[in-house]
Amino acid sequence: MPTIDLLQSIFEMTQGATMLKAGRMGRPHFRHFKLLDDLTRLQWDSPRKDKGESSVAIQQIQELVKGQKTKVFQDNPIPEYESLSFSLIYKCGTLSRSLDIVCKDRTEFDCWTVGLEALLDGFSDTVAVKDFGKSKCLDVTDGKTTKLSLEYGLVGQTVSVREDACDVYTWGSSYKGMLGHGEETEEVTPRVVEALLGRDVRQISCGAEHMLAVTSSGELFSWGCGRGGKLGHGDIQDRFTPFKVRAFSNEKVICISCHELHSAAVTAEGSLYLWGRAEAYLGFETNERKQTLPKKISSLQNVALVACGQDFTMALTTNNMLYSFGFNDRGQLGLGDAKVRWSPTLVESLSDVKIKHVSCGTSHAGIVTDTGDVWMWGSNDCGQLTMQETTDFTKPFLVPSSYWNEVICSISCGKRHTAVLSVSGTVYCFGDGRNGQLGVHLKQQSQMLPTPSSVPINCPAKIIEVDCGAAHTAALSDEGHLYIWGKGSSARLGHGDHRDRTIPLAIDAMVYKKVKRISCGEKMTAACVIRAWVQDQETKNCMACKLKFTTVRRRHHCRKCGGIFCANCSAKRIPILEIGYSEAVRVCDRCYNTLSGDNC
Numbered sequence: 001m002p003t004i005d006l007l008q009s010i011f012e013m014t015q016g017a018t019m020l021k022a023g024r025m026g027r028p029h030f031r032h033f034k035l036l037d038d039l040t041r042l043q044w045d046s047p048r049k050d051k052g053e054s055s056v057a058i059q060q061i062q063e064l065v066k067g068q069k070t071k072v073f074q075d076n077p078i079p080e081y082e083s084l085s086f087s088l089i090y091k092c093g094t095l096s097r098s099l100d101i102v103c104k105d106r107t108e109f110d111c112w113t114v115g116l117e118a119l120l121d122g123f124s125d126t127v128a129v130k131d132f133g134k135s136k137c138l139d140v141t142d143g144k145t146t147k148l149s150l151e152y153g154l155v156g157q158t159v160s161v162r163e164d165a166c167d168v169y170t171w172g173s174s175y176k177g178m179l180g181h182g183e184e185t186e187e188v189t190p191r192v193v194e195a196l197l198g199r200d201v202r203q204i205s206c207g208a209e210h211m212l213a214v215t216s217s218g219e220l221f222s223w224g225c226g227r228g229g230k231l232g233h234g235d236i237q238d239r240f241t242p243f244k245v246r247a248f249s250n251e252k253v254i255c256i257s258c259h260e261l262h263s264a265a266v267t268a269e270g271s272l273y274l275w276g277r278a279e280a281y282l283g284f285e286t287n288e289r290k291q292t293l294p295k296k297i298s299s300l301q302n303v304a305l306v307a308c309g310q311d312f313t314m315a316l317t318t319n320n321m322l323y324s325f326g327f328n329d330r331g332q333l334g335l336g337d338a339k340v341r342w343s344p345t346l347v348e349s350l351s352d353v354k355i356k357h358v359s360c361g362t363s364h365a366g367i368v369t370d371t372g373d374v375w376m377w378g379s380n381d382c383g384q385l386t387m388q389e390t391t392d393f394t395k396p397f398l399v400p401s402s403y404w405n406e407v408i409c410s411i412s413c414g415k416r417h418t419a420v421l422s423v424s425g426t427v428y429c430f431g432d433g434r435n436g437q438l439g440v441h442l443k444q445q446s447q448m449l450p451t452p453s454s455v456p457i458n459c460p461a462k463i464i465e466v467d468c469g470a471a472h473t474a475a476l477s478d479e480g481h482l483y484i485w486g487k488g489s490s491a492r493l494g495h496g497d498h499r500d501r502t503i504p505l506a507i508d509a510m511v512y513k514k515v516k517r518i519s520c521g522e523k524m525t526a527a528c529v530i531r532a533w534v535q536d537q538e539t540k541n542c543m544a545c546k547l548k549f550t551t552v553r554r555r556h557h558c559r560k561c562g563g564i565f566c567a568n569c570s571a572k573r574i575p576i577l578e579i580g581y582s583e584a585v586r587v588c589d590r591c592y593n594t595l596s597g598d599n600c
């Protein structure tokens with residue numbers, strides 16, 4: 001019986017991948033390689049051929065050689081990527097030829113070498129591969145990646161560089177290194193997380209003292225306080241910079257969430273994993289006090305998304321069933337009582353509505369349906385459920401649409417406040433407003449506002465995302481503008497000080513940048529920002545040696561981090577495969593060290 005790893009590899013090969021092909025005549029080119037579904041032939045695009053493609057039969061292949069040992073590689077070496085290179089020696093008539101390939105990372109290298117070796121050993125179980133493909137119930141192919149491969153295939157000579165890849169910026173309290181900068185210093189304005197540069201982070205989740213990030217290729221990173229094992233690295237150590245969660249090296253993560261004590265991830269196969277301090281909110285009974293590695297919740301399949309509250313968890317399946325588990329003293333599980341649940345329990349009262357969006361706050365929660373209705377439940381001590389009476393609601397209720405008279409598309413629950421967003425781009429806030437987190441001026445006497453109030457955001461574009469932290473709120477526009485308001489202590493607003501802001505304010509440092517995603521934690525904030533070169537006017541000194549630029553000492557951009565450096569500090573050149581540079585390009589010394597060291 002073939003192993004899952006092997007099936008996964010062969011399946012991935014039949015889906016195809018864009019890799020660098022070394023050429024007999026000089027320059028290497030990106031080509032799209034694909035194993036045909038009958039597993040007999042490897043095919044790649046070849047613009048110079050009439051058919052537009054070339055192929056080699058698996059039977060023709062005599063040997064797989066790892067590294068850059070063939071004549072083609074010897075003539076045109078790419079030494080920085082030696083460990084990610086392999087050659088296939090094959091027979092062409094009486095001649096022996098080689099197909100010489102460089103992978104973009106370790107995962108891709110392992111996938112193709114493992115798969116090819118099995119094929120050379122005679123593996124030919126097309127049925128098992130097909131079944132494996134079918135078992136992947138969710139199609140998670142990132143549209144961007146597919147498009148990119150096509151671009152590579154079509155462009156032939158030139159290489160297009162991925163233009164919407166995201167870097168991560170964090171700011172606020174850095175307790176236990178949770179900002180990921182390698183130190184415990186508070187950041188009063190957004191600072192890029194250097195360890196994640198070039199990783200293309202697509203989603204980020206802030207808890208109270210740790211963070212999770214997932215990349216476009218489905219890799220999960222975590223950092224910050226390790227208490228209770230919530231980082232998922234198998235121990236309780238704190239991590240001051242992002243570390244890859246090894247438990248997912250063979251699986252793609254597509255959704256993440258975390259809160260103060262626990263973390264959760266959903267994989268492309270629809271499996272739900274949880275880890276952290278071991279209590280009911282992990283979804284299984286245990287005598288242990290901590291779960292330091294991600295644990296699969298086998299009672300739930302086909303999970304589409306997960307949301308973590310302070311001491312409870314909600315999971316939505318692809319067939320639209322909402323499950324909750326964890327503590328329930330405020331009715332936060334939405335099950336009509338206050339009993340703890342140690343395993344996923346169906347929220348029956350919502351089984352007839354089609355849920356589009358789920359959010360968990362500290363001890364309240366809400367959903368948005370496909371028709372734009374909002375249902376909420378849990379604690380209401382500050383009016384965070386829109387209700388005047390401050391009693392808890394153990395059962396989901398439909399929030400009267402007369403509050404907004406328009407279709408709602410998403411909801412975010414904070415500690416004691418809530419924000420909802422309409423399809424037209426209006427943000428409504430309600431609940432606790434003591435620190436300005438509702439974005440509207442309140443009289444001192446009434447610091448709670450159970451009636452939703454539209455937030456005046458002075459933005460030239462449409463708001464498309466809103467996120468609540470413990471006591472602050474952020475909103476994003478479809479053109480990447482970021483606005484943030486609420487409690488200012490620990491510098492969590494990123495405005496350069498510790499003052500509360502009662503109305504939405506754009507962060508100066510982000511004005512030139514396009515923000516793609518935002519996550520507000522307890523005392524910190526994180527954003528995915530489209531990678532852009534640092535603007536010339538933004539820096540007067542080299543970002544490495546700090547010497548002033550002059551007419552003689554000129555500015556140069558590092559092609560990887562986009563920073564500006566003097567010629568001395570950016571003298572080295574290297575190809576950067578993950579963002580599409582197949583030829584050596586200018587990089588700063590720090591990026592050079594990262595690229596030439598660890599490529600995986």
Ligand SMILES: [Zn+2]
Nearest residue numbers: 542545566569
């Ligand atoms: Zn310099």
Ligand SMILES: [Zn+2]
Nearest residue numbers: 558561588591
């Ligand atoms: Zn650089």
